[in-house]
Amino acid sequence: MPAGERVQTEALLERARALAPLILEYRDQAEAERRLPKPLAAAMRDAHLFSLWLPPGLGGPGVDIETSVLVTEELSRQDGSVGWNSMIAGNTSILWAYVEPAAAAACIRGDAGTVLAGTVGGGGDASAPGGGVAAPAPGGYRLTGRWAFASGCHQADWLVANGRIIEDGAPRRTPDGGVGLFSFILPISGCTILDTWYTTGMRGTGSHHFEATDVFVPEELTFSSIDPRPYQPGHLYTTPRATPWAPNIAAVALGIARDAIDTFLEVARTKPAARNRAGLMERETIHQRVGEAEGRLRAARAFLLDTVRRVDACLAADEPVPEELAALSRCAASTATAASAEVVDWMFTAAGTTSVFASNRLDRCFRDVHMVTQHAVGGLAGFTVAGRYFLGLGMPPR
CATH class of the missing domain: 1.20.140.10 (Butyryl-CoA Dehydrogenase, subunit A, domain 3)
Structure with a gap:
């Protein structure tokens, strides 16, 4: 790891370690509420721990993979759900690279702590968890669907969802003739979070389902899920x-x-040692x-x-x-x-x-x-x- 990146890594690790008292204070509340409590989520956002892979061209840290792994590991040592929330938002922040830069900048508005949650899995059946269908509309699409595993959705500014574009009753095809799968970035205000995250573990991740009904998504906030074209270098x-x-x-x-x-x-x-047995x-x-x-x-x-x-x-x-x-x-x-x-x-x-x-x-x-x-x-x-x-x-x- 080059010296400059090592300094950045240590700075981010120090931010993660500094959160330990707050994580300890709120980890049981996160477990009970099945989401990160607002004070903890706000502190992580301020530390840019939800956007480690936001491209530098959009004002993000754009760290290397090793740095993200080490920060995720440290946060997860303190609490698995906290580490998961940071990790999944960091993973998803890569997706801003596939959005036309002016449109991405308008969404982020200079805030490197902007949180993009949602799901990049699923198909095009709006009646099934994990799918959505989009109808072409002037300047974009109108999206309807229901999606699962939207970790960190409660602290998100934007949600990403996958679906198929239906034209003349048939799904839009890829150049090789396959059924196209597309990603759509929606404002959190256009979505409804469904209370579905009742699980054995990782309860504090808030990985609920969400749904959208006839929400307009501009063309510039839509990209191929299978073979997206990056606008950012690298x-x-x-x-x-x-x-x-x-x-x-x-x-x-x-x-x-x-x-x-x-x-x-x-x-x-x-x-203490049990009776008649060594400790x-x-x-x-x-x-x-x-x-x-x-x-x-x-x-x-x-x-x-x-x-x-x-x-x-x-x-x-x-x-x-x-x-x-x-x-x-x-x-x-x-x-x-x-x-x-x-x-x-x-x-x-x-x-x-x-x-x-x-x-x-x-x-x-x-x-x-x-x-x-x-x-x-x-x-x-x-x-x-x-x-x-x-x-x-x-x-x-x-």
Whole structure:
């Protein structure tokens, strides 16, 4: 990492660490309300922790992938939902690169803390969660649909949603004849957030459904979801989005796993010994398990950071990311997520009945990390993507 970027990284990490007292104060409220409390969200916005990949051409920090991973990991060590909110908004802030610069600037209005939430998944069926349909209108489209997993929607200024453009009763096609999928950026005022986020873990992420009915979206706030044209310079915006996104998602799991180890060490030091049994600190099986956990987590983290640095080197040299490296990025992300879940499971089990109470951090670590494993990009699906590539079947389409 160049010296200038190292300074930026340390400054952002210091902002993340400085939020620790506020995160501790509000983490239980976030869990109960199923969203970030307003004071915490405002502090994160002021620190620009929701827009790490907002392009520099639009006034954003535009950090490298390693910086985003490290900041996400630190916030997730403090609380998984907090790290997730920062990560997902940072991932989504990349999308401003596909909006015509004048239109993007008009939306952001000089505020580098602007939050873009929403979802980039789903198809064109307005009756199904995750889909929308758009009808052409003068100067743009009128969009109707319902979409899922809009993490951080309560603190968002804008929401992105996918859908199909229907013309003369048929979906608009891509140049190769396929059905086109498009992204639409809507003001939060034009959407309704639906109270749907009742989950096992990651409750504080506020990943509710949202819907829009006949909302006008200008042409300049619409772009192809499958093969978007970037207006901002750099291969970050031409690289398949999963290449930077997957490591950033995996960083949430890494932070949660580090919290689990740290929490268990405190439990081991303070938990009284059971009758006729040695305390946790005296058990050789516990010594071995802690050693295994440290080794497993550090090895997975090293693989992820090594891969991320290689991707960053390509981007810094203004070179495309080779397919093999893109495959390794997905593999490293899934390795980090899988290892993190395994480590959390080990610590949860080793702590005994202490970990089953909601008052102990291991309870939330257990629930949160298993939510990360289910993510379509940053979960375990990266193993399949990488495996296909190494079997000679190539990478999936963008």
